[in-house]
Amino acid sequence: MSQGVAKVKKDKKITWKEIKRQKFLLIVSFLMVIYGIIFYYWPLTGWLMAFQNYKPKDGLLGSKFVGLAKFQFLFQDATFLRVIRNTFCMGVLNLVTSTIMAILFAILLNEIRATKPKKVIQTISYLPHFLSWIIVTGILHDALSSTGIINELLMKAGIIDRAIDFFAHPKYFWWIVAFANCWKETGWNAIIYLAAITSIDPCLYEAASIDGAGRWAKIKYITLPGIKPTIMILLLMNVGNVLNAGFEVQYLLGNGLIKSVSDTIDIYVLTWGISQNDFSLGTAAGIFKSAVSIALILVANFAAKRMGEERLF
Amino acid sequence: MKKKKTSLADKIFVVFNTLFMIAFVVITLYPVLNTLAISLNDGIDAVRGGIYLWPRMFTLNNYKTVLTKQNMLQGAYITVLRTIIGTLLSLVTNALLAFVVSRKRFMFKSQLSLFWVITMYVNGGMIPIFMLYRNLHLTGTFWVYVIPGTISAFNMLVLRTYMQGLPDSLEESAQLDGAGYWTIFIKIISPLCKPVYATVALFVAVYQWNSWFDAMLYNRMKGEYTTLQYELMKLLSSVMQQSGSAANASAAGASSAAVTPVTVRSAATIATMLPIICLYPFLQRYFVTGLTIGGVKE
Numbered sequence: 030m031s032q033g034v035a036k037v038k039k040d041k042k043i044t045w046k047e048i049k050r051q052k053f054l055l056i057v058s059f060l061m062v063i064y065g066i067i068f069y070y071w072p073l074t075g076w077l078m079a080f081q082n083y084k085p086k087d088g089l090l091g092s093k094f095v096g097l098a099k100f101q102f103l104f105q106d107a108t109f110l111r112v113i114r115n116t117f118c119m120g121v122l123n124l125v126t127s128t129i130m131a132i133l134f135a136i137l138l139n140e141i142r143a144t145k146p147k148k149v150i151q152t153i154s155y156l157p158h159f160l161s162w163i164i165v166t167g168i169l170h171d172a173l174s175s176t177g178i179i180n181e182l183l184m185k186a187g188i189i190d191r192a193i194d195f196f197a198h199p200k201y202f203w204w205i206v207a208f209a210n211c212w213k214e215t216g217w218n219a220i221i222y223l224a225a226i227t228s229i230d231p232c233l234y235e236a237a238s239i240d241g242a243g244r245w246a247k248i249k250y251i252t253l254p255g256i257k258p259t260i261m262i263l264l265l266m267n268v269g270n271v272l273n274a275g276f277e278v279q280y281l282l283g284n285g286l287i288k289s290v291s292d293t294i295d296i297y298v299l300t301w302g303i304s305q306n307d308f309s310l311g312t313a314a315g316i317f318k319s320a321v322s323i324a325l326i327l328v329a330n331f332a333a334k335r336m337g338e339e340r341l342f
Numbered sequence: 343m344k345k346k347k348t349s350l351a352d353k354i355f356v357v358f359n360t361l362f363m364i365a366f367v368v369i370t371l372y373p374v375l376n377t378l379a380i381s382l383n384d385g386i387d388a389v390r391g392g393i394y395l396w397p398r399m400f401t402l403n404n405y406k407t408v409l410t411k412q413n414m415l416q417g418a419y420i421t422v423l424r425t426i427i428g429t430l431l432s433l434v435t436n437a438l439l440a441f442v443v444s445r446k447r448f449m450f451k452s453q454l455s456l457f458w459v460i461t462m463y464v465n466g467g468m469i470p471i472f473m474l475y476r477n478l479h480l481t482g483t484f485w486v487y488v489i490p491g492t493i494s495a496f497n498m499l500v501l502r503t504y505m506q507g508l509p510d511s512l513e514e515s516a517q518l519d520g521a522g523y524w525t526i527f528i529k530i531i532s533p534l535c536k537p538v539y540a541t542v543a544l545f546v547a548v549y550q551w552n553s554w555f556d557a558m559l560y561n562r563m564k565g566e567y568t569t570l571q572y573e574l575m576k577l578l579s580s581v582m583q584q585s586g587s588a589a590n591a592s593a594a595g596a597s598s599a600a601v602t603p604v605t606v607r608s609a610a611t612i613a614t615m616l617p618i619i620c621l622y623p624f625l626q627r628y629f630v631t632g633l634t635i636g637g638v639k640e
Contacts, residue, residue, distance in 0.1 A: 043449055051449060053523040054442045058454050061439050061493065068474075068490050069461040075470025134366065137359050146363075152623050153367055156374070159618045161552035163571045164611050167578040168373045171604075176391055178376070212369070217633075224634040244355045269463065277555065281575070295468065302469040303559065315467025323463060 079313035099313040109297060109314065116293040116318075119203050119279070120271035126207045128264065130215045135222035136252055140244060154216025165213055166281040170196070173205065196282070199290040206278050221263065222256055229255040265333055269326035272318050294318045374615075381405070381608035388605045404609035414610065416566060417573035420484065424569065425550040428488040432546045433539060435493050440501035441527050446510060455502075458495040472559065481560040484567050487553070497542045503635045504538040505531060541632025544625050551618060574614050578607055 048055065074089070079099055081092040103109045134154070141147045157165065172178050175192040183189045195201045233251050242250070275293030283291030294314060302311020348356075375395050380388055384399035392398075408414055442448060443455050465471070471490075472481075480486040508531065516526050532539070554571035561567040622629075 047447075047449065051445075051447070051523070054445060054448050055450075057438050057442050058448075058450060061435070061442075062454070062457060064435075064493060065457060065461060067478075069465065072466025072470035072474050073464070075466050075473055078470070137362055140355070140359055141363065150363055150367060152626065153370055155622060155626070155629075156619065157370060159548055159552075159622050160615050161554065161571045161574075163552075163554055163575045163578065164615055167574075167607070167611055168377060170578075171377075172373055178372075215366075216370075220630055220633045224630070243349055243351045245351060281579075298468050303472065308469050308473070311469040312467060315469060319464065319467060326463065 075312060076316055078309050079316050081309055083309040083312075085308075095309075099309050100317070102310065103313055103317065108292075111289060112292050112294050112297045115279075115290055116272050116275040116295075119206055119293065120274045122203055122207045123210045123274050124264070124267055124271060127210050127214055127218060128260070128267075130211045131218035132222055132256070132260065134215050135219040135226060135256075136248055138219065139223060139226050139252070140248075151216065154219065156216070157213045158217035160213070162213075162277040162281060165209060166278060169205070169209055169212075170282070196284060197286050199287045202282075202287050202290045205282065209278050209282075210274075221259060225256040225259040226252060261333060265326075265329050268329040269322050271325060272322050377608045377611055380605055381612045383605055385603040385605040388603070404603075404605045405613065407606050408609045408613055411610075413565070413568070413573050414570070414577075414613075417568055417570040420487075420567055421551060421570035424484070424487040424553075425547050428492070428550040429543050429547045431488055432492050432494070432497065433543050436497045436501055436542060437532065437535070437539065438527070439493060440498050440505055441523075441531060443498070444502045444505040445513075445523070458493075458498055462495040475560060482564050482567070483561075486560045487550070487556060487569075497545060500542060500632055500635060501535070501538055504535060508534055537628060537631060538635075540625065540628040544622075544629055545632065548618065570614055574610055577610050 077089055078092070080094055080096060081089075082095045082098075083089070083092045087093075138147060138150060138154075141150070173195040174180070175194055179195075180189075180192040184192065193201075195205060229251065233255075234247055237247050237251060272294060276295040279291045279293050280296055280299075283296070294317075298311045298314045298318075301307045301314065372395075376393070379393050379395055379397050381404050382400055382402070383393055383397035383404075384401050385404065387399045439454075439458070443451050443458075445451060448454075466474070475481050475486055475490065480489065512530050512534075513526055516530050521529070552571055554569060554575055557567070557569040557572040558575075
């Protein structure tokens, strides 16, 4: 405490003169804080609902408290356990595949010497990022339908003799989602890796060439180690998002036949909270998701610290 | 300098790399070009299949159908409106906030930063947020698209990082000339921040243009406020699945589940993506710099 006070004194004294000087800054901050409290912090009070049997007519203060009953219900609900598994598995699969694809693409694009084709390929690679999930899933659905291009190619190649209905079998779904993510975001995610590659000291490559290193060797011993800190930072940032990666695609591509693998926590919240009007249960599921996300970030950060890698905070 | 002989391994590498890039480009572009070809083809003829990159019976009728669909036009109007208003609002507020937070002398700069960074990691979740908007009477209005989420910590941090990189002497000399903070923001900092403003505007505009979930969640009952993407979803999912969540949602929105011809759906898809596709190649340098400062620094 005293340390904090001392620090304030040293840095900048809060005097009336200073307050007057910074009037504009203070007014803007004040308005922004009010906005932040309303739209970001106030909804947190809604978390109370998770511990209540919330009835809209009784309101947040009048509803009966039921303790952890809603959470108990959640963890006895086989559907909820399944949606946790789905969300987690798809999140991890997406994270791993999209990271690998982005790094691979960035490294290989960097190896193209001709500037013009490089530029063109890069521009094309961003395109899918700008399309909405509605469009991407629509396109994917057409491509994977029984008369779609994928089935046609597979049949022409003689790999299958009857069209596969990709959206009727649970075993394909997670991979379809992972592919959709890679298709949409590879070029976009590669931007940061490309920037990291560009910042590697060119002398290293020259020295390696003189020592007779080929392209493979240069990638393995210079490029990859050079972008390792970036890879770690991005993985760390995205670990906390693993559970967030499960909504739009699954919602748009899922159907009754593959519900058991396509439903995620967010879809569960939507179904219970908005459609069934059980606000308490929906909120409880949402809290669980937030708690796990924060735990994941902290664990990843701790692990990175232990391994002596870059970390977020 | 003597040109080095390329080794066999390097030659194999180049061949492999070229093949990879060709495959990448084909996989990325084919679905879009195929959709374009189908959208320019006659509807009945398209059912026979076998259209790849070129229409077999050329027609513009599908686009005529799309452009006369009342709900698509209504959706396009709302989407354009939310993209413009939302982007402007978001840019102004985030820039102001970033300006305040990046002033070295500002007494609460670290507390204010922390206040916003926390919002990146903790949020109330779908249900409490839904209830908040309902209590504020934002649901069922246009404003639910632009007022919540106007200030976002991520965009603010991108702007802040850029502003922190500007020399302090600019601010100091302006203050000596008697300029207040408002003048410094408008006359000195903002003109220098044009590139990063463009970056953030692009991020927000793309988000606004592609949004559909908020339209479904908050304005499903208000036909006059649904967005282009949501209308597209209803159109696409009318044939997507017999059962399933997407179809359920569409059934709630469109009572008549009339199957739209594949060519009309393709035309609607192309029409919806066209504005962004035409714009983004020219804005490349902006989002590349924006992502790099936003991603690596913070």
